[in-house]
Every structure is written in structure tokens, then in C-alpha cells.
Amino acid sequence: MAGGPGITRGGVGHDSLPWTIAMASFAAFGGILFGYDTATIGGVIAMKDWLDVFGSHDPSIGQYLGTNHKSLVVSILSAGTFFGALISFPLGDLIGRKYGLISSCLIFSLGIGLQLSTHWVTFIVGRVVAGLGVGAVSCLVPMYQSECSPKKLRGFIVGLYQFAISIGALLAAIVLNATKDENSHSSWRTPIAVQFVWAAVLGGGMLVLPESPRYLLYKNKWDAAKHSLSRLLVKPANSPEVDTEIAEIWLALEAERALGGNTYLDCFKFTANRNFLRTMTGIWLQAWQQLTGINFIFYYGTTFFKSAGISNAFIITIVCNVVGTCMCIVGIQLIDRVGRRKLMIIGAIGMMVCEYIIAIVGVTAGKTHFDASTGLS
Structure with missing residues (x-):
């Protein structure tokens, strides 16, 4: 493959502030798409109208979604993202990073459209298709960034992708809280349909951004690579700066081939x-x-907080996402100061302590009896 998120060579050595802002913004919408999609389903499966459409009825507890169906609707997206990630690199090498991302956004949009259906099978298929798209996007975005962003800012810009994921999760929690009380299909269709916006911005943005010059050189398209690089450098295609960068990227590619x-x-x-x-x-x-365990909060947090006796579980989910977003800002600032390994250890210890607290609260504060036949507490 011609490169990926972990590449440390072949980026663009320029100081153009407009393109730096463009790459950072591009990272934001790629991450928002992924984070929003991941966090949406946790609130959707707790909404009354969604349960009325897809759930089963029990006279003692009303509408509910059985354990098997709940696990399926939550986890099937990950099956799609698994295969989406696998196809992302061949896709990126076959048609390019730019059109690979545009294609992924179209696939993702198709999946979102299917999830607006009131038929269970169609909804599940939509989850799989959306997973294919978001899995490919989550790989192609950092790849494109690493190959097009300024060398000295590459780590920071790629790091913004994770920050954008947390922003997406926070936005999902806010939208879910705003629509949860609607007594119609709009309560769950609106949060799902909002994802069309993220896909449109991401795909539309790629139409105006240049292709990765590294990919074009990988395909031996020298003239196209020079034109793309000239846009990134804001220099004429025949300028010495473009020639120097082209030579450097080519040498890096040759070293990888060797x-x-x-x-x-x-x-x-x-x-x-x-x-x-x-x-x-x-x-x-x-x-x-x-x-x-963080995905437990994303996927089942709203349901869990309800079973723990919290009156407005959607608000607590927002609070969790606000904390996650703020700590992501802190983490980005500390990556180069504290170090990757030490920061991961500190974060893991913090998560361990907090998850013990969640487990204790879940056991002691739950107000209802667990029913093994329905998977409900």
C-alpha cells in the first residue's frame, strides 16, 4: 500500500495557513461523522417510538427490545466497519484517497437512508452498509491527512481526528436529548438523518480538495502530482519548491518499495x-x-442510566460526552509533553477506577429486577 496513518515520511513541507486550516477542518468532519454515528444508536434504542416500532410487548413492562436484538442492532455496525476498514486501503490505492473518501461517503449515506425504514431487516442492513462507509472513512481520513498536511503539524492535525470523534459523540447526545420526547418517528429518524449533513460536508469538501500528491506519484502520474502539490504549496507547478517536494516524496516511495x-x-x-x-x-x-469499556457508555449508557434510577438519562449521557471532549483537549496538549506510553497508562488507570464506580452503582442503585428472558433490568 502507498501509505497510511502511521507514515512519517512523504508529507507536504509547507507553511500555508489556509491549507493547514482546511486540513484541520477536514479532519473535524471526518471524525464527527465517525463519532456521531457511533454514539447515536445508544440513545435511539432507548426511545419509546423506536421501541414501539421494533420492540416486543410485555404487559408487565411494556415495550422492550430483547437481548439478542439489542446486541444485533448495536454490534452489527462494527461488523460493517471491520470490512470497511479492510477495503479502505485497496480502495485508496485503486481510485485514490480523494475519490475513495467520496465513495465511502456515498456508501455511508446509503446506509443512513436504509436506517430510516420502519422494517427491522432494512434497518439492520442499513447499519451494516453505514458501517462499511464509516469504516473506510476512519482509515482514509488519517491517510489523506498524513500525506497532505504540513510536516511540522502532521501529528497535531491527525490528532485532531480523535478530538473530532468526541465532538461527534457530544453532538449526537445533544440531538438525541432534543428529540427524545417527540411522539413520532421523528424522535429517532431525526438524529439518524442528521448524519447526511456530515457525509455531505465531508464528501463535498473532498471535491474541492486536491488528491494526495504521494498517491499520484505512487501511480506515476507526475504531472498530476505536480499540479496537486502546487495547490497545496500555493506555488506554480514549475517552481523549485514543487520540484524539491516531488523529489523528496519520490525518494520516500522508492525507499518503501525497496x-x-x-x-x-x-x-x-x-x-x-x-x-x-x-x-x-x-x-x-x-x-x-x-x-x-468506553463503548458501553456509547452504546448502552442511556439504557444503563435509566435502569440505575436516573430520571433524565439523556442529560447524563451529554455530561459524559462533555467530559470526554474536554479530556481529549487535555490529552492532545499532553501527548508531546508527557509521552504516548505514560499518557496511555495514566488514562487506563483513570478508566479502571471510574469503571469500578460504574459497576458498583449499577449493582447497588438498580431499582428493577433483571429479567433474563428480555435482557432488561
Whole structure:
């Protein structure tokens, strides 16, 4: 593959403030799309009208969604994102980062449209299709950023992607709280449909942004690469600055080609470049990060807070997302001061303490009896 989020070479060495702002804004909408989509379903499955449409009825507890169906509607998005992430790199190398992202936004929009249906199977298929789109976007956005953003600001701009994810989750919580009391399909359709806006902004923005010059050189499209780079540098295509950058990116590509193949299988080979160790380090860091429990708050937080006796669980969800957003700002500031490893350890300890508190509250404050047949508390 021609590059990815972890690349440290081949970026654009320019100081153009307008393009720096453009890349940061682009990161924001890519992250907002991912964060909003992830956080929306947690509130949707707790809404009365959604339960009336998709749930079952029990005279003693009213409308409810069984454990199997609840697990399916929440987790099936992740199945889509898994395959979306797998296809993102071939897609990005086949049609480019720019049109790969536009295509991903179209796929995502199709999935959102399907989720507006009142038919269970269509809703579930929509979750899968949306997952394909958001999975591809979550990989292609950092790839595009790392290849087009200024070298000295690349880490900061790519880091903004995570900040934007937390902003997206916060926006989802706010929209869900605003529509939860509507006695119609709009209560859950509106939060879902808002995602069309994020996809339109992201896809529309890509139409006016240049293709990655690194990708164009990877495809041996020298003239197109010079034109793209001239837009990023705000310099004429035949200027010495463009020629210098082109030569540097080309040398970086040649160095990567000299290291060997560029397939998924090569990531798991025991090479002198320690491909296997690097790949497994990345995989397990991401896997354990997902297993820390934060997705419980995203997906089931509203339901959990209701079962714990909180009258307005949607407000508590907003508070959780505000805290997450603020701490993300703190984390971005501390990455280069404290260090990646130490900051991860501090964050993990903090999460462990807080999750023990959540578990204790869940056990002691729950007011209703757990029904194994429905999965409800």
C-alpha cells in the first residue's frame, strides 16, 4: 500500500495557513461523522417510538427490545466497519484517497437512508452498509491527512481526528436529548438523518480538495502530482519548491518499495523491518482500547442510566460526552509533553477506577429486577 496513518515520511513541507486550516477542518468532519454515528444508536434504542416500532410487548413492562436484538442492532455496525476498514486501503490505492473518501461517503449515506425504514431487516442492513462507509472513512481520513498536511503539524492535525470523534459523540447526545420526547418517528429518524449533513460536508469538501500528491506519484502520474502539490504549496507547478517536494516524496516511495511487498500478508511477515511486531502492536493496542469499556457508555449508557434510577438519562449521557471532549483537549496538549506510553497508562488507570464506580452503582442503585428472558433490568 502507498501509505497510511502511521507514515512519517512523504508529507507536504509547507507553511500555508489556509491549507493547514482546511486540513484541520477536514479532519473535524471526518471524525464527527465517525463519532456521531457511533454514539447515536445508544440513545435511539432507548426511545419509546423506536421501541414501539421494533420492540416486543410485555404487559408487565411494556415495550422492550430483547437481548439478542439489542446486541444485533448495536454490534452489527462494527461488523460493517471491520470490512470497511479492510477495503479502505485497496480502495485508496485503486481510485485514490480523494475519490475513495467520496465513495465511502456515498456508501455511508446509503446506509443512513436504509436506517430510516420502519422494517427491522432494512434497518439492520442499513447499519451494516453505514458501517462499511464509516469504516473506510476512519482509515482514509488519517491517510489523506498524513500525506497532505504540513510536516511540522502532521501529528497535531491527525490528532485532531480523535478530538473530532468526541465532538461527534457530544453532538449526537445533544440531538438525541432534543428529540427524545417527540411522539413520532421523528424522535429517532431525526438524529439518524442528521448524519447526511456530515457525509455531505465531508464528501463535498473532498471535491474541492486536491488528491494526495504521494498517491499520484505512487501511480506515476507526475504531472498530476505536480499540479496537486502546487495547490497545496500555493506555488506554480514549475517552481523549485514543487520540484524539491516531488523529489523528496519520490525518494520516500522508492525507499518503501525497496523494503518489500505491500499486501496485507506482508504485514504479518517476520522481516528485518519487524513488520509482524509492528502490526501486532498496533492491532492489540487498538483491540484493548476498545475492550476498556468506553463503548458501553456509547452504546448502552442511556439504557444503563435509566435502569440505575436516573430520571433524565439523556442529560447524563451529554455530561459524559462533555467530559470526554474536554479530556481529549487535555490529552492532545499532553501527548508531546508527557509521552504516548505514560499518557496511555495514566488514562487506563483513570478508566479502571471510574469503571469500578460504574459497576458498583449499577449493582447497588438498580431499582428493577433483571429479567433474563428480555435482557432488561
